[in-house]
Amino acid sequence: MLSILIPIYNFNTTNLIKELNNQLVILNIKYEIRCYEDGSTRFTDQNKACCNTIKNMVYKQINPNLGRQEIRSLLANEAKYNRLLFIDCDNIIKHDNFIENYL
Numbered sequence: 001m002l003s004i005l006i007p008i009y010n011f012n013t014t015n016l017i018k019e020l021n022n023q024l025v026i027l028n029i030k031y032e033i034r035c036y037e038d039g040s041t042r043f044t045d046q047n048k049a050c051c052n053t054i055k056n057m058v059y060k061q062i063n064p065n066l067g068r069q070e071i072r073s074l075l076a077n078e079a080k081y082n083r084l085l086f087i088d089c090d091n092i093i094k095h096d097n098f099i100e101n102y103l
Contacts, residue, residue, distance in 0.1 A: 001030040002103070003079035007071040008035055008089040012043040014050040016091060021054050023099040032080045034058040035089075039065025 004020055006013060013035060024031045035051055037044055037060065044061060051059035058078075062071065076084055085102060095101070 001081040002032075002083045002085060002099075003081040004031065004033045004085045004087060005072070005075035005079060006033065006035045006087050006089055007068070007075060008037045008040055008043075008047060009065070010040045010042040011089040013047050013089045016087070016089065016093065017047075017050055017054065017057075019093045020087070020099065021057075023093075023096065024056075027100060027103070029103075030081070032056045032058060034075055034079065035060075036071055036075055037061045038067075038071040039063055 006016070017033060017035065020033060033054065033056060035047065035058070037047065039062065048059055051057045062074070066074065072086060075086070
């Protein structure tokens with residue numbers, strides 16, 4: 001059981017979210033991906049549209065901007081599972097077994 005927590009600020013995360021979700025589906029584990037837009041003004045439509053197509057996804061737009069520490073605390077407090085993986089929104093997953101290696 002894994003909660004992946006992604007704070008977003010003005011970045012298109014569609015590729016990141018799709019790759020993470022693909023790896024999680026293959027592993028067949030209980031998971032959630034939480035993406036919280038922290039006062040973003042750009043890419044919110046693209047991120048929301050992507051998130052709405054993925055199972056086990058929680059997407060929120062937070063306004064005004066909470067800042068780095070506060071948004072991470074909010075994500076952790078609202079996470080469904082005890083195992084937390086924070087990923088910055090600008091990360092690129094380069095390996096097909098990233099999640100498997102993490103676990």
